[in-house]
Amino acid sequence: MRRRRFLRAVGAVLAAPALPAAAQAFLPRRDLAALVASVTGGATPSREGIALEVPALAENGNSVAFRVRVESPMTESDHVRAIHVLSERNPRERVALFHLGPASGRAEVTTRIRLAVGQRIAVVAALSGGRFRLAEAAVEVTAAACIDEGT
Amino acid sequence: MALGRIQVQAMARRGEVVEARVLIRHAMETGFRREADGRAVPMNVVNTVACRHAGREVFRAELGSGISANPYFAFWFRAEESGEVTVEWVDDAGERGVASARIEVS
Numbered sequence: 430m431r432r433r434r435f436l437r438a439v440g441a442v443l444a445a446p447a448l449p450a451a452a453q454a455f456l457p458r459r460d461l462a463a464l465v466a467s468v469t470g471g472a473t474p475s476r477e478g479i480a481l482e483v484p485a486l487a488e489n490g491n492s493v494a495f496r497v498r499v500e501s502p503m504t505e506s507d508h509v510r511a512i513h514v515l516s517e518r519n520p521r522e523r524v525a526l527f528h529l530g531p532a533s534g535r536a537e538v539t540t541r542i543r544l545a546v547g548q549r550i551a552v553v554a555a556l557s558g559g560r561f562r563l564a565e566a567a568v569e570v571t572a573a574a575c576i577d578e579g580t
Numbered sequence: 581m582a583l584g585r586i587q588v589q590a591m592a593r594r595g596e597v598v599e600a601r602v603l604i605r606h607a608m609e610t611g612f613r614r615e616a617d618g619r620a621v622p623m624n625v626v627n628t629v630a631c632r633h634a635g636r637e638v639f640r641a642e643l644g645s646g647i648s649a650n651p652y653f654a655f656w657f658r659a660e661e662s663g664e665v666t667v668e669w670v671d672d673a674g675e676r677g678v679a680s681a682r683i684e685v686s
Binding site for chain 2 (some may be wrong): 493527
């Protein structure tokens with residue numbers, strides 16, 4: 430009896446570290462279109478004049494090169510106000526929100542993002558006239574970024 | 581104070597659009613990580629980065645845990661007058677940082 434209780438206790442201890450891994454495998458795929466609509470307020474974005482540069486294959490999900498570029502004169506009357514970066518399968522769907530304006534001169538932002546698993550990424554640019562532009566890209570992640578390990 | 585820096589070219593013509601590069605030293609804790617003893621490490625990320633030049637905000641970023649540790653940003657701004665290009669940031673713990681670079685505009 431005592432041995433059985435002991436084995437059960439050991440089993441519980443061994444099983445505990447496996448839980449975050451299970452949580453990691455269960456990262457539901459969000460509806461990117463719905464996420465985009467939540468940003469645009471339902472307006473249909475144009476897919477012209479915007480480029481999203483991410484690698485098709487990333488070795489390390491903890492640091493994935495990211496660049497977004499929007500064609501715009503960036504004047505007072507016609508500029509990019511904001512760029513939303515949205516994730517399909519990260520634990521948090523909003524990766525970043527960049528605010529730009531005429532003082533920016535050029536609508537281009539470069540950074541490094543985290544991807545918990547291979548997924549699609551969407552960028553939505555909000556233009557000064559109330560219009561939107563959208564670009565999407567898929568990234569495969571070989572060494573899946575850990576959501577339960579640092580950096 | 582949190583460590584970080586901003587780099588811009590030393591000189592520019594008035595109205596020229598120049599690149600600024602910002603690097604901040606920060607772990608960008610996601611809140612999903614655990615210590616060896618099982619305690620959860622609380623989320624603490626740089627949540628806002630803002631850059632100003634010539635009295636105007638030229639760039640602002642709202643961030644979450646989806647940005648890599650030691651966040652890096654490159655963006656552009658219109659060089660309007662000689663002076664500082666200043667970037668400020670704050671994390672979830674309220675710790676602030678500031679860095680600046682000088683640009684001569686002719």
